[in-house]
Amino acid sequence: DQQVKQNSPSLSVQEGRISILNCDYTNSMFDYFLWYKKYPAEGPTFLISISSIKDKNEDGRFTVFLNKSAKHLSLHIVPSQPGDSAVYFCAGRKYNFNKFYFGSGTKLNVKP
């Protein structure tokens, strides 16, 4: 039973434009979400997080939006750069638990 879903396996965007990566979750007990970026042959690296008490969090070119009623979050990258080409995972945490559930990832390709 997949509790975090990333339904788009891949996304291609032109350099300088906006990239929007989507993530859906099924468990209303999730209270914290993280986005990770992963390059080939490397471990994932933390990108940005959001608590369920917020609906938006920004860090430079990266903004995460959370819509709790829709159980949906999205990561916006503006402007997109070729170095952003990677696989992006979202992950959710159940309240008061120490386990994170990861989506299957979206491969972003930013074309120069």
Add this chain to the structure above:
Amino acid sequence: NAGVTQTPKFRILKIGQSMTLQCAQDMNHNYMYWYRQDPGMGLKLIYYSVGAGITDKGEVPNGYNVSRSTTEDFPLRLELAAPSQTSVYFCASSYGGMTEPTRHYEQYFGPGTRLTVT
């Protein structure tokens, strides 16, 4: 700081063999995790630990064992390797804690171990 280190980087096992994947962190993190990533899939939690001497099962613990005798080390043991355990294994650590806005939940990952069982 080396962060999270994993050894070996690659390994090929025959069915029925055993091995230990090593993981160490030098950030004095309380929490450590083992994940596996199968092709085209997300990361699945195998085991995790909230401190030395304390471990708990994740989503896919069958066929694996862990121990946590020190804060730094969290080895993953595979007994009787099976082809279904062919995967990339990632170890991660985090400070843990329950307070915002600090990024205590942020997990730092090692580079991974690519394991093939034939």
